[in-house]
Amino acid sequence: MVLAAPGIPVRGPSGAGAHFRGLVRAFHRRGLSLRVICASEGDDHGPLPAPVEVVTVPRRGHRDDWEIAVAEAVKARALAGPRARRVLERWTLFSHAGADVAEAWGVPSILEVNAPMIPERERFDVVHRPIRSRLWQRRTLQAFTAVYAVSPWLVDWIAELGVSARCIPNGTEDLVGDRGRGRALLELRPSDFALGFLGRPKPWHGVDTLHELAREVGGVGRVVGEQQLDEQGVADVVAAFDVGLAPYPADAPAWFCPLKVAAYRAQGTPVVATHVGSMERWVGEGGAVCEPSLRAMAAAVLSWKGRRALPELRSWDRVADEILACGDGRPLGTA
Numbered sequence: 001m002v003l004a005a006p007g008i009p010v011r012g013p014s015g016a017g018a019h020f021r022g023l024v025r026a027f028h029r030r031g032l033s034l035r036v037i038c039a040s041e042g043d044d045h046g047p048l049p050a051p052v053e054v055v056t057v058p059r060r061g062h063r064d065d066w067e068i069a070v071a072e073a074v075k076a077r078a079l080a081g082p083r084a085r086r087v088l089e090r091w092t093l094f095s096h097a098g099a100d101v102a103e104a105w106g107v108p109s110i111l112e113v114n115a116p117m118i119p120e121r122e123r124f125d126v127v128h129r130p131i132r133s134r135l136w137q138r139r140t141l142q143a144f145t146a147v148y149a150v151s152p153w154l155v156d157w158i159a160e161l162g163v164s165a166r167c168i169p170n171g172t173e174d175l176v177g178d179r180g181r182g183r184a185l186l187e188l189r190p191s192d193f194a195l196g197f198l199g200r201p202k203p204w205h206g207v208d209t210l211h212e213l214a215r216e217v218g219g220v221g222r223v224v225g226e227q228q229l230d231e232q233g234v235a236d237v238v239a240a241f242d243v244g245l246a247p248y249p250a251d252a253p254a255w256f257c258p259l260k261v262a263a264y265r266a267q268g269t270p271v272v273a274t275h276v277g278s279m280e281r282w283v284g285e286g287g288a289v290c291e292p293s294l295r296a297m298a299a300a301v302l303s304w305k306g307r308r309a310l311p312e313l314r315s316w317d318r319v320a321d322e323i324l325a326c327g328d329g330r331p332l333g334t335a
Contacts, residue, residue: 001020001024001034001050002037002078002087002088002097002098002101003037003039003089003092004038004067005092005095006039006066006067007040008039008090008092009040009042010036010038010040010048010052011042013225014200015200016090017042018259020090021048022319023316023319024036025049025316026315026316026320028049029320034050034051035050035053035081036050036053037074037078038074039054039070041054055073055074056073057070057073063125063126064093064132064133067093067095068094068095071092071095071097072097074097075097075101078097078101084105086109086327087105087107087110088109088112089109089110089144090114091112091117091140092117093133093137094136095140096139096140096143098144102144103143108328109145110144110147110326111141111144111147111148112148113141113147113148113150113165114149114150115154116157118134118137120253121133137161138161142162142163148165148167148168148322148323149165149167150167151169151257151277151278152278152281153277153278166326169257169262169282170259171262171315171318172263172266172314172315173234173235173266173315173316174266174317175232175235175266177232177235177236177237177240178239179240180240181240182237182239182241183240186222186224186237188222193219193220193305194219194241194243195210195213195214195222195243195245196222196238196241196242196245196269197221197224197244197245197246197247197260198225198237198238198244198259198263199260205248205252206247206252206274207223210245213245213247213301222237222241224237224238235263235267238264239267239269242270243269243270243301243304243305244261244270245271245272245297246261246271246273246274246279247273247274248279250274250275250291253276256277257277261273264286265312266311266312266315267311268286268308268311270286270288270304270308271283271287271288272287272288272300273290274292274297275289275290285309285310287304288300
């Protein structure tokens with residue numbers, strides 16, 4: 001497994017790191033022997049059932065050039081080790097290390113796409129060499145044996161670049177949360193109506209509305225980052241939420257597949273989210289999707305007060321099975 005993005009630490013803290021760790025554990029439970037090569041390790045967020053090899057490269061010049069150098073170093077480290085039966089890479093803009101390694105070994109390569117690399121970077125950062133970057137982006141998508149994306153929006157975007165991809169949405173841990181323990185961890189009173197947000201807040205998450213919304217409905221707001229707790233602790237506090245929020249603003253990117261919504265659904269915590277991308281699909285019957293206004297969100301929150309949703313688990317184990325089927329060219333859902 002390859003993660004050449006210097007900005008995503010495998011051990012956290014970040015939702016991307018939590019995603020990667022979930023897949024590592026799921027593949028391990030499938031009996032696969034794993035080797036993880038990454039550009040950033042981060043915090044020690046609990047043991048992983050696989051060796052983690054960290055490749056560091058001094059930062060020089062443009063960010064683009066540094067990321068290319070990191071990807072080359074990751075590729076060299078992978079090729080120096082034992083041959084694998086398949087290679088999975090989480091996409092970062094200037095890396096197709098996984099495809100190069102797989103080609104050298106004569107094995108399948110799988111690319112996971114979590115965002116449209118150039119549009120995302122243009123929105124939140126700077127693309128220093130646009131023409132080269134677009135050529136690199138297309139070349140990377142075409143280099144892998146199989147490509148999957150975490151949302152329908154991304155599948156359509158990849159198709160516009162002439163590449164076929166499958167949609168394999170994100171998952172969550174297969175754990176039953178202890179609501180009582182979670183409320184104790186959140187220091188909630190029995191009478192508190194708790195509105196919760198799971199994740200490390202970013203500008204596009206809309207978390208600034210949480211406490212205003214809590215005041216509007218007579219509740220209390222809690223923001224919990226995955227890095228604060230182990231996996232069972234996350235399940236406990238999510239179960240403790242009376243409503244789980246995904247309050248994205250109207251201009252939020254449409255390509256997300258929020259881990260937090262999968263976590264809320266798994267614990268039967270009602271979801272109140274705003275219309276972004278495929279949010280109706282992610283929420284399903286487990287909550288409400290509304291306009292990103294205080295009035296609309298308050299009404300949606302109050303409509304679920306005192307009720308729970310039916311738990312719906314999409315586990316990382318299921319995601320791992322779908323990825324393996326994708327890499328083998330099998331229809332999803334086959335053994």
